[in-house]
Amino acid sequence: MGCHSLADKTKIGPYLRGVVGRPVASAGGYAYYSDAMKAFGATGAVWDEATLDKFLQDPLKLGPGMKMMIPPVNDEIERADLIALLKSNM
Secondary structure, three states: OOOOOOOOOOOOOOOOOOOOOOOOOOOOOOOOOOOOHHHHOOOOOOHHHHHHHHHOOOOHHHOOOOOOOOOOOHHHHHHHHHHHHHHOOO
């Protein structure tokens, strides 16, 4: 949680409150998205459950140049729990 906040507060990364259903690279008040994340967002991608699941499995596979520094979440149940947490924090 050092990079992100579950509240409406940006840190090193954008806030995660309301991320489920939000278009990629669109958190208000956050201006430091990587070019790769902006390009992914420009495709119309949305942080839905399927996209979050793929992202948490391996952030770098969503596109060349992704700079997320989190390790892959290999455990399916752990990913589902993380997504449920994000959904509950709308």
